[in-house]
Amino acid sequence: MIQRQFVRIGNRHVHYRHAGTGPVLMLLHQSPQNSRMWLQMMERFAGHYTVIAPDTPGFGYSEPLPDAAPGIDRFAEATLELADALGIDRFALFGMHTGGLIGMHLAWTAPERLHCLIVDGYALFNDAERARYTDRYLPPFAPSWDGAHLRWLWARMREQLYFFPWCEPSAECAIRLPPYTAQGTHDAAMDILDVGDNYRSGYGAAFAYTQRQRVAELRCPTWLIYRHDDVLLSHRPRLPALPANVLSIEEPDGVDGLHRRMDDILRQTLDGTGAGVQLAAREAQGWSRRMLATPAGEVACWYRPGDARRVLHLHAPGQAPYRPQLAEGDTHTHVAVELPGHGASSEMPAAPDAALVHTALQAVCAQFCAGTDVVIHAHEAACGYVPALAAWLGARLHQVVLYRPLLLRADERACFLRQLPAPEIHAAGGHMAEAWQWERERHLLWPWLPPSAQARRLRAAPQVEQVHANVVELLRLGPHLPVLFDGALLPDLEQAIRSLHVPVQPLADDADDFEGRIAALRTALAG
Numbered sequence: 411m412i413q414r415q416f417v418r419i420g421n422r423h424v425h426y427r428h429a430g431t432g433p434v435l436m437l438l439h440q441s442p443q444n445s446r447m448w449l450q451m452m453e454r455f456a457g458h459y460t461v462i463a464p465d466t467p468g469f470g471y472s473e474p475l476p477d478a479a480p481g482i483d484r485f486a487e488a489t490l491e492l493a494d495a496l497g498i499d500r501f502a503l504f505g506m507h508t509g510g511l512i513g514m515h516l517a518w519t520a521p522e523r524l525h526c527l528i529v530d531g532y533a534l535f536n537d538a539e540r541a542r543y544t545d546r547y548l549p550p551f552a553p554s555w556d557g558a559h560l561r562w563l564w565a566r567m568r569e570q571l572y573f574f575p576w577c578e579p580s581a582e583c584a585i586r587l588p589p590y591t592a593q594g595t596h597d598a599a600m601d602i603l604d605v606g607d608n609y610r611s612g613y614g615a616a617f618a619y620t621q622r623q624r625v626a627e628l629r630c631p632t633w634l635i636y637r638h639d640d641v642l643l644s645h646r647p648r649l650p651a652l653p654a655n656v657l658s659i660e661e662p663d664g665v666d667g668l669h670r671r672m673d674d675i676l677r678q679t680l681d682g683t684g685a686g687v688q689l690a691a692r693e694a695q696g697w698s699r700r701m702l703a704t705p706a707g708e709v710a711c712w713y714r715p716g717d718a719r720r721v722l723h724l725h726a727p728g729q730a731p732y733r734p735q736l737a738e739g740d741t742h743t744h745v746a747v748e749l750p751g752h753g754a755s756s757e758m759p760a761a762p763d764a765a766l767v768h769t770a771l772q773a774v775c776a777q778f779c780a781g782t783d784v785v786i787h788a789h790e791a792a793c794g795y796v797p798a799l800a801a802w803l804g805a806r807l808h809q810v811v812l813y814r815p816l817l818l819r820a821d822e823r824a825c826f827l828r829q830l831p832a833p834e835i836h837a838a839g840g841h842m843a844e845a846w847q848w849e850r851e852r853h854l855l856w857p858w859l860p861p862s863a864q865a866r867r868l869r870a871a872p873q874v875e876q877v878h879a880n881v882v883e884l885l886r887l888g889p890h891l892p893v894l895f896d897g898a899l900l901p902d903l904e905q906a907i908r909s910l911h912v913p914v915q916p917l918a919d920d921a922d923d924f925e926g927r928i929a930a931l932r933t934a935l936a937g
Contacts, residue, residue: 412452414708414754415689416471416699417495423699424492425471425754426464428689430456433525433680434501437463438489438509441612443601444470446757454669459502459676460686464492466512468608469601471710471754480611482619486516490523498687499523502680504672506530507642508616514625514632521630526679530668531642532634534622534649544617546577548610551602553878555871557846560599560881564839567598574641585641592837596885599842603882623650632656633675639664697733699754704773706766707758711774712746719808720745720779724771725752726790727898728887730879734787742785745778747771749792751887751894761890764897768798775803783808790814791898797906812916817904817927822858827896829857833889845884850877856924869921904931 412429427445429452437448445463452461467488468474475484489512493501502525505513510529517527535543553559570576571590573583590598602609625634632655636646649658661667697714712733723746725731731748748755750762750770760766775784785808788796793815800807818826831848835841851857853872859865887894900906904927907914914935918928 412449412456413689413703414701414757416701416710417492418694418698419488419491419495422467422473422475423471424464424467424473424488424495425699426462426492426496427452428460428462429453430459430461430686432459432686433683434498434686435459435461435676435680436489436493436498436501436503437461438466438503438505438512439463439469440507440509441616442469442605442609444472444604446470451669455672455676459680460689462496462498462501462689464489466509466612468611469605471604474605474608474611479618480615482511482515482615482621483519485512485612485615486519489513489516490520493523496687496689500525500683502526502528502676504528504530507533508612511616511619511622514628515619515621517628517630517632518621518624521628524630525683526631526633526675527628528633528635528672528675530635530637531640532622532625532636532645532649533616533642534645535617536648540617542578543575544614547575547617548613551607551609553874555850555874557843557850559878560842560846561839563599563602564595564842567595567602570598587639587641592835595839596835596841599839600882600885603885606878625656626650626652628653628656630655631679633671634658635661635668635671637661637664637668701754702774702777704770706750706769706773707760708755709750709770709774710748710754711778712744712748713778714744716743717741718782719743719785720782721785721787722771722775722779723747724786724788724792724795725749726792727752727894728791728880728884728891729789730876730883731755743778743782745774747774751890752883756886761893762887762897763893764795764798767795767897768802771795771799772802775799779806782806785809785811787811788813788815791816791895793907794898794900794903797900797903797910800910800912807910807912809912810910810914812907812914814918814922815903815907815916815928815931816858816899817924817931818858818899818901820901823899823901825860826858826899827892830892830895831884833887833891835888842881842885845881846877849881849884853877867921907931908934 412427414427416423416425439447444465448463455461465472503513510532513527517524571587573579574585636643700711700713702709719742721742721744723734731753734746750758784806793812831844855865916928916932
């Protein structure tokens with residue numbers, strides 16, 4: 411079974427997937443993708459090896475390097491830092507495209523750490539190509555108030571299967587690859603949306619790398635494999651003269667042929683090299699990011715150890731998870747859950763209905779809050795999860811703080827659900843524009859009222875960066891979005907809050923308090 415975990419390296423959290431036992435095989439992805447691309451390969455090789463696939467810095471769920479423009483050398487150093495943090499001495503390394511360049515530089519600087527290096531498509535861009543690709547291939551990706559950046563992204567991901575480079579739509583650059591399906595385009599676009607403008611870091615490092623000829627100086631066993639269906643096949647003739655330990659091979663049978671070659675290579679280099687490594691969450695001081703296996707699937711949390719009292723934070727459903735900003739002197743233990751379907755908890759096997767969310771939250775409490783008093787901080791629609799969680803915690807629940815609870819009548823709840831953005835993926839990317847419009851306008855119109863002048867909220871427009879972050883979560887949820895809100899919006903939430911057996915503090919600014927309902931509830935609870 412493929413599992414996921416985070417490890418903290420300095421102040422940076424690195425996400426990786428792992429499966430299997432035995433000698434270690436590490437997989438490095440291409441830009442701008444992440445370790446999710448290796449699921450099939452991990453399943454294939456986990457029967458014989460400990461397979462580890464990290465999200466390289468700044469991609470997937472891994473935080474970026476602190477450098478303004480990190481080079482391939484820094485990505486190689488980060489890979490060794492990960493191996494050290496996981497207690498891995500030697501390993502086989504496989505990399506594709508950008509991952510192959512990282513692997514080559516690592517093999518050049520630290521050959522003693524590798525049993526072997528396998529590269530799927532070793533890139534040798536010339537000076538003219540590097541200049542052209544850097545200038546036009548990697549434009550800044552900045553959210554715009556009208557959502558036009560999403561339309562650009564959809565077209566750009568389609569274009570990369572028609573031309574290489576995608577920004578040169580000429581006959582000379584035309585390539586013959588099957589176009590993406592609508593789902594494939596959506597998945598490729600989500601890889602960019604996961605990381606935003608940071609998508610340029612890995613690409614930029616690959617284009618700027620000037621030490622490609624070092625491949626002729628490698629001392630560890632190395633295989634450079636060029637598939638016939640790879641756009642980098644034309645780079646093979648650019649290779650320098652190679653030593654006997656570095657082999658360059660064409661593979662006519664695509665990915666299946668690559669995997670068969672890897673079977674032979676790994677048998678040659680890894681069999682008999684010893685046991686693998688035990689992988690688990692590492693304890694860390696201060697904030698750390700954790701993956702927790704639950705009966706509902708893997709749940710991500712931010713965790714900060716402290717004293718015996720636990721503070722559980724539930725972010726608003728349909729919005730970006732967050733790490734709480736704590737008051738100076740706060741000594742409590744804090745757990746901030748990334749709700750099922752959101753952030754790194756998005757890779758769950760089922761729709762996040764109320765039952766699944768409750769199962770996940772109970773598992774989080776059993777892991778981090780066992781036998782202790784618990785304070786719950788819940789935001790917006792997440793307030794709807796509090797009554798059931800309070801009943802499960804019983805006497806251990808100490809206090810509840812509710813931020814902008816949605817106290818809706820039955821007709822308002824139904825109107826909210828009707829107006830949610832359509833979740834179906836559109837062939838031309840229209841679902842992204844619809845999600846953007848809904849998220850933007852819920853700040854400008856009360857989303858549980860029919861659009862009208864009376865529904866208008868007279869307030870400043872939201873920050874475009876926050877709108878974008880929330881839209882990414884809406885797009886992650888996709889068809890699960892109606893299920894999520896149907897389970898979170900309790901039709902009798904106000905009465906359920908009044909029935910709680912602990913102190914409850916509802917909070918909202920006047921601008922966020924529809925018809926003064928939250929203030930009225932606060933007064934009633936105080937009385």
